[in-house]
Amino acid sequence: MSGTPDGAVSRRAFVVGAAAAAGSAALAGPLATAASAAGFGWIDDGSNYVVTTGAGLVLKVSKATGDLTSLVYKGTDYQGYGGKNSHIESGLGSSTVTLAQSGSTVLISVTHGTLRHYYAARSGENNVYLWTHKADSSVSATRYIVRVRAGLFRNDQPDSYTYTTSTIEASDVFAKSDGQTRSKHYSNLRAVDYDYTGWTTAGVGLWIVRSNHEKASGGPFYRSLLRHQSADGGGLYEILYYGENQTEDERYGLQGPYVIAFTDGGAPSSALFHGTLTTPWADSLGIAGYVPDSGRGRVAGVGITGRDTAYPYTVGLANGAAQYWASARASDGYFSVSRILPGAYTLTVYKGELAVYSSQVTVSAGATTTLNTIAVPSSNDPSAAAAIWRIGDWNGTPNGFKNADLMTYAHPSDVRAASWTGNVVIGSGTETSAFPCYLWKDVNSGLLVHFRLTAAQAAAAHTLRIGVTTAYANGRPQITVNDSWTSAVPAPPAQPSTRSLTVGSYRGNNHTFTYSVPASAWRTDTDQYNVLRIDVVSGSGTTGYLSAGTAIDAIDLLV
Structure with missing residues (x-):
């Protein structure tokens, strides 16, 4: 990209990387080399420390x-826009x-x-290593932005939102003239899904790993913004703590x-x-x-039984100071979490x-905690x-419901x-795909589900x-059956207080509402459909897609 004029506007490819996509990436430069590259060093120019790595950076x-x-x-200098630094x-x-x-x-x-931040440059590398230590809440530090x-x-x-300036929500969700929506929130990735984010051209890739x-x-x-691009410039983020749609308190210490x-x-080196x-x-x-590897431990589990092999399983470790996770092997549920x-910790x-299983585990420095086979009780799933009938499946996500795939990278108003x-008929074969992934008080409350029951x-x-x-x-479902029986208004469970459904995230606290429907509510004519109405109730929210709402995981009527 050397020599590209500041006003260049040609469209180029982007890349947001997952680990599986970059295993064969070429090394960007020597890593952890002891040799000094030609030209490596630093100077003090009076206003800045200037570091030359000797590898082009x-x-x-x-x-x-x-x-x-x-x-x-x-x-080429890649840093800065609008008079702002990184x-x-x-x-x-x-x-x-x-x-x-x-x-x-x-x-x-x-x-x-109380904040400490660090930049490290290594001889012969085109990388800048960063650490941020936030000790307490006295200093605001929720992100690093390049x-x-x-x-x-x-x-x-x-x-x-390079090609649109029409704001449709707050000051950060935009609509294009063709009705598609754009926002820095629409990364379409969970923390577990990516190792790096950035952009690439034919000759240069710029990334945050x-x-x-x-x-x-x-x-x-957890889903959060990872980058943005507009006519003013772009931003790449490492989110240290982002208050939007959070389910946990902030953790302090070195990240x-x-x-x-x-x-x-190319992609950044997997190293x-x-x-x-x-x-x-x-x-x-x-x-x-800073805690070196010698001061950390490991947890390894020999397997997990009681799994539904149609789904991936993840093992998480968390306490008030730290969090970690790893995938369980599909064949037997083996897992290993390192550098803890x-x-x-609570293991989930x-x-x-x-979440279908939870226990406690203790990690010691320099040691591996080995866990015997974890048996997930069927009652936990x-x-x-x-069930007499079921819409969707219990997996903690709205996957498979109408519009679910789109909602992680678009606004609900998107064309x-x-x-x-639209209502749903059990037995149609489209029960899940026809059922909206989100319900709002001001948009689609009162959705109807039609189903038949046997005499028994x-x-x-x-x-x-x-x-x-x-x-x-605080949007939550209240149900009515056949216009003859209505449930009580359920209490709202603990959920994030910020936007979620409109900024690309369905991730909050999974919760199950249960309703005991009496036999007197059902229709006795087996040729007639019973009608379930689901209303969203709340005294909060505003209008439209910012009215009280909720995201659906599954709905079923038990035997």
Whole structure:
């Protein structure tokens, strides 16, 4: 990209990477080399520390604020837009900034109150390693943003609003003239789905390779903004804590390393991924809160029984200080979680995104905690209960419901969305695909489900269950059967208080509402359909897609 004019507007490809996609990526530069590259070193230009890696990358860090003020790769400066630098949050302001060199590593340390932030550059590499240590809530630090000059990586993807300025919600959701929607929130990825994010052209790739998120919050299925692109410029994010749609309190301590990586157009090296990256060269640099691999432990499980093999299983570890996760092997449920900070953790087994097992485990430094086979009781999986009929399946997500796939990268008003209204007939074969993934008080409340019962079924009381994955403004379902019996208004479960359904996330707290329907509510004529009406109730919310709403996991009528 060297020599590209500032005003270039040609559309180029984007890439958001998953681990599986990058195993064969070429190395961007030597990693952990002890040899010094030609030209490696640093100078103080009076305002900035200027570090040259000797591999085509030159970076500048402000001595006054700790901002990254320049990021030159092979002659082109990629940093900055709108007069803003790359930095923690929206810039820390006055800070104490120091530099130290240790062999082939230059470390720049930034101190702002109780916050510590670090940049490390290595000889012969086109990478910048970053750590952020947030000790408490006295300093706002929820993200690092790499601000990228306009015109270098223009695109028209879901998280780009380059070609639209029409705001349809708040100041961050936009509509194009063709009715499609765009927002920086529409990453379409969960934390477990990606190792890096960024853009590529024929000659340059610019990426953030994420950290292990041990000090982040929300678990493996949390969704957050990862990048944005507009006519003003682009941004790549490492989210340290993002208050939107959060289900957990903020964790404090050191997060990192996360890496700003340049390549010659390909994906970043898999050697930089959080699951494979080792940084023994940083062990003695004095980074606040840094725990080397020797001070960490591992948990390994020999297997998980009682699984539904139609679904992937994930094992998570979490306490108030850290979080980790790993996939369970499809064949037998074996799992291994490495590089864990010592302590006591809650271990959770997820079927899809639905928690189906929980226990406690203790991790010790330098040791492996080996767990015997975990048996998931059938009673822990709602799918195991015998049902007269079921819409969807119990997996903690609205997958398979109408519009579910679109909603992780578009607004509900998007022209590509199928109608949010429409009723459902059990036995039609389209029960799930015809049922909207989201219900709102002001959009499609009062949805009807038609079903028949046998004489024996109609003579008995039954339990109806509605599983949800999140709710907005305390939206929850109240049911009416045949206009003759109406349930009480259920209490609202604990859910995030911020937007969710309109910013690409159904992830909140899974909850099951249960309703005991008396036999007197059913129609005794077996040729007639029973009619279930589902209303969304709440005294909160506004109008339209910001009225009270909820996301559906599954609905069933038990035997």
